[in-house]
Amino acid sequence: MAKNEMKKCEACGAEIAASAKSCPNCGAKNKKPFYKRPIGIIIILIIVLGIGGAVIGGGGSDSDTSGGGTADTDAEKKIEYKAYSVEDMIKELEDNAANADEKYRDQYVEISGRLDTIDSEGNYISVLPTNDEFAIMGVQCFIKDDKQLEEVKKMKKGDKIKVKGQVTDVGEVIGYSLDIDEFVK
Numbered sequence: 001m002a003k004n005e006m007k008k009c010e011a012c013g014a015e016i017a018a019s020a021k022s023c024p025n026c027g028a029k030n031k032k033p034f035y036k037r038p039i040g041i042i043i044i045l046i047i048v049l050g051i052g053g054a055v056i057g058g059g060g061s062d063s064d065t066s067g068g069g070t071a072d073t074d075a076e077k078k079i080e081y082k083a084y085s086v087e088d089m090i091k092e093l094e095d096n097a098a099n100a101d102e103k104y105r106d107q108y109v110e111i112s113g114r115l116d117t118i119d120s121e122g123n124y125i126s127v128l129p130t131n132d133e134f135a136i137m138g139v140q141c142f143i144k145d146d147k148q149l150e151e152v153k154k155m156k157k158g159d160k161i162k163v164k165g166q167v168t169d170v171g172e173v174i175g176y177s178l179d180i181d182e183f184v185k
Contacts, residue, residue, distance in 0.1 A: 046136060050174050054124060054140070079108050079181075081164050086113030086138050087129040089176060093137075097172040104167045104176060110184060111139055115159045122149045130160060137175040141165060144180060151183050 005018040011028035020030050089111065093100040116138065117126040128138035141163050143149050155161065162184035169177035 043136070046173065050140070053169070053171070053174050053177070081108045081110040083110045083112070085129070086111055086127050087131050089139065090129055090135070090137055093170065093172060093175065097170070101170040105170050107167050108165070108181075109167055109178070110162060110164045111178070112160070112162045113138060115155055115157055115161050118152060118155065118157065119143075122152070125152055125155075127161065127163060137173075139163075139176040139178050140174065141178045141180050142168075148180055148183070 006015050007018045007030075008014070009016050009023040009026060009028060009030070012023060012026040014023060014025040016023050016025070016030060018030075022029050089100070089104065092103065111127060112130075113127040114130045115125060116128045117124075119125065122143060124140050124142045126138050126140050128135045143152060163178065163180055164182045164184060165178040165180045167176055167178050
């Protein structure tokens with residue numbers, strides 16, 4: 001039989017078994033560290049996958065500026081964006097990720113939602129549903145140039161925003177990825 005691991009009670013400092021539900025000395029609950037609780041493991045996994053996706057995905061794409069002809073501007077004018085709320089996109093993703101992937105991947109969309117994360121390095125922002133203040137899954141929007149970054153610097157977490165761009169990835173764990181074309185005012 002393995003020796004029972006001991007630890008100090010956070011409330012009174014008495015030695016207690018690490019597996020004890022409460023301290024026999026003071027009665028305080030013996031809490032597992034955050035990273036050992038199921039919700040902690042899920043949150044850490046989502047963060048790691050999000051960072052990994054950002055590193056692997058590489059963010060926004062660089063546009064080809066060679067040639068400078070009117071073909072590029074004509075193609076941009078022909079893009080039609082379909083409007084969606086982040087709530088609807090996340091609901092569809094939760095209901096059936098395969099269908100959501102087929103519907104949204106490579107599509108040009110105008111999304112509306114609540115600004116959450118603003119990356120300190122200026123690579124991306126995340127837009128979450130407006131109807132769920134505890135949501136962690138949404139749309140990671142990649143900033144492609146300094147003009148967009150300057151617009152982001154005027155925003156703050158919690159702002160309701162609209163973003164136009166192309167969906168580049170769909171995943172049931174991290175949500176959607178989008179390359180920003182423009183912010184809608």
